[in-house]
Amino acid sequence: MLDSHKATLLALAGPPQDGQPNPFGSLVMMGLIFAIFYFVLIMPMRSKQKKLEQLVAKLKTGDKVVINPGILGTVVGVEDEVLVVRVDDKTRLRVMRSAVAGLQGEAGSESK
Numbered sequence: 001m002l003d004s005h006k007a008t009l010l011a012l013a014g015p016p017q018d019g020q021p022n023p024f025g026s027l028v029m030m031g032l033i034f035a036i037f038y039f040v041l042i043m044p045m046r047s048k049q050k051k052l053e054q055l056v057a058k059l060k061t062g063d064k065v066v067i068n069p070g071i072l073g074t075v076v077g078v079e080d081e082v083l084v085v086r087v088d089d090k091t092r093l094r095v096m097r098s099a100v101a102g103l104q105g106e107a108g109s110e111s112k
Contacts, residue, residue: 056097059083064104067095072104 059065063075065085076092077084083100085093 052100052102055102056100059097059100066101066104067093068099068101 059075059078061075061078064072065075065083066072067085071085071087071093073085073087073093075083076086081097082094083097085095087093
């Protein structure tokens, strides 16, 4: 009885008898790859999104913003979810807060 338990443990611990790789090694490798992707890609994107959400929440009249298609303008009105942005002397656009890509001064410094 004891010998059969030893044989079972040795079979689980050692390489498989049929020559196929150990599946636990594959799972560990997949977990490692996921962890690398998380720390290299997902975390920086999350922190950038949080900073943008904070910036958009704090927008006030007079701020110079960049709207997502690349339109530059100055905020002249703030409503709940809508900003009124002046892009020219007589041209004003109503845009959603989610369309704001950043402040004009910050957009140039991030791309360098």
